[in-house]
Amino acid sequence: MDTRTRAVTPTRHLARVAVAGAVLALPGCSGGAPSALDPAGTGAERVADLWWVLFWISMAVFVEVMLVLGWALVFRRRRDATVRHGQPLRVVTVAGAGVPLVILVTVYALGLRDLAALGDGPGPRATTIEVTGHKWWWEVRVAGVSGATANELHIPVGEKVRIRLRTADVLHSFWVPQLMPKTDLIAGELRETWLHADRAGTYRGQCAEYCGTQHAHMAFLVVAEPRRDFDAWVSRLGAPAAAPRTDAQRRGQEAFVQGTCAGCHAIRGTEANGQVGPDLSDVGSRWSIGAGAVPNDGGHLGGWIANSQTVKPGNYMPPQPVDAQRLPDLIAYLQSLT
Numbered sequence: 001m002d003t004r005t006r007a008v009t010p011t012r013h014l015a016r017v018a019v020a021g022a023v024l025a026l027p028g029c030s031g032g033a034p035s036a037l038d039p040a041g042t043g044a045e046r047v048a049d050l051w052w053v054l055f056w057i058s059m060a061v062f063v064e065v066m067l068v069l070g071w072a073l074v075f076r077r078r079r080d081a082t083v084r085h086g087q088p089l090r091v092v093t094v095a096g097a098g099v100p101l102v103i104l105v106t107v108y109a110l111g112l113r114d115l116a117a118l119g120d121g122p123g124p125r126a127t128t129i130e131v132t133g134h135k136w137w138w139e140v141r142v143a144g145v146s147g148a149t150a151n152e153l154h155i156p157v158g159e160k161v162r163i164r165l166r167t168a169d170v171l172h173s174f175w176v177p178q179l180m181p182k183t184d185l186i187a188g189e190l191r192e193t194w195l196h197a198d199r200a201g202t203y204r205g206q207c208a209e210y211c212g213t214q215h216a217h218m219a220f221l222v223v224a225e226p227r228r229d230f231d232a233w234v235s236r237l238g239a240p241a242a243a244p245r246t247d248a249q250r251r252g253q254e255a256f257v258q259g260t261c262a263g264c265h266a267i268r269g270t271e272a273n274g275q276v277g278p279d280l281s282d283v284g285s286r287w288s289i290g291a292g293a294v295p296n297d298g299g300h301l302g303g304w305i306a307n308s309q310t311v312k313p314g315n316y317m318p319p320q321p322v323d324a325q326r327l328p329d330l331i332a333y334l335q336s337l338t
């Protein structure tokens with residue numbers, strides 16, 4: 001046997017390889033999908049640990065059943081007067097009732113312990129981020145700060161951050177597999193969860209409750225970064241958007257503010273103050289357009305503005321009457337908003 005594999009506890013390694021193999025075998029699921037079995041924060045670590053406990057218990061039960069089956073097959077011919085009467089009854093009581101009872105009670109106790117830990121939110125002075133689910137994008141605000149952004153939220157690494165969840169329409173569910181299990185967003189209710197990351201990085205989140213045609217394109221990113229960078233992000237949220245620097249950008253801003261766009265979108269520091277769609281004050285730096293629908297580059301941005309229905313069919317931005325000559329200006333302006 002390879003000594004390197006032995007160094008990382010061979011059984012766990014073997015199980016990981018088996019699980020990874022099974023996951024890779026599912027078409028379309030390979031390529032760095034966020035996994036709850038690759039936790040990066042205390043919430044998800046709880047869930048992953050419990051998952052492994054359940055995995056090993058089911059492996060043990062499987063092996064036990066196979067052994068008993070083998071035993072029965074091998075010894076069935078000898079079942080006669082030599083087997084004493086009380087023996088099968090004892091096997092049935094121990095294997096069929098005693099062992100399951102111990103397993104169920106243990107798992108129940110572990111589950112209660114983890115539920116209590118997950119319910120133990122941050123203290124009253126913790127940073128609070130307010131997230132509102134919309135069909136099909138996420139509105140993100142920081143409590144006490146005026147501005148908003150979409151489909152991306154930042155947290156300071158190593159700190160528990162309170163997340164307040166609301167929905168503007170139907171049921172959604174806030175899920176960051178590597179950081180925390182799901183929390184449902186329920187109409188008319190204020191829900192709460194928290195996020196904690198113990199290493200810096202970018203973690204993908206996803207709506208986890210079917211909410212209509214574009215449910216799959218309702219993704220977001222959680223960026224865990226040092227406190228200093230987080231504070232800078234918060235102050236950018238409270239500040240006006242970047243002013244246009246070139247003529248094309250100036251024409252783009254004018255087209256945006258005077259056109260239909262301003263009815264639905266806000267850009268801080270301009271007259272555009274619509275509240276129907278995402279705040280676009282930092283749209284140039286977003287990781288995607290349409291909450292994971294397409295990458296954020298000039299081509300896709302132009303396609304989105306010309307007719308977002310071809311990019312994300314059914315979304316709530318109707319085709320816009322944009323003058324073809326103004327399109328490059330609009331793209332230049334929106335890309336400058338970082």
Ligand SMILES: [Cu+2]
Pocket residue numbers: 171172173207208209210211212215216218
């Ligand atoms: Cu959804």
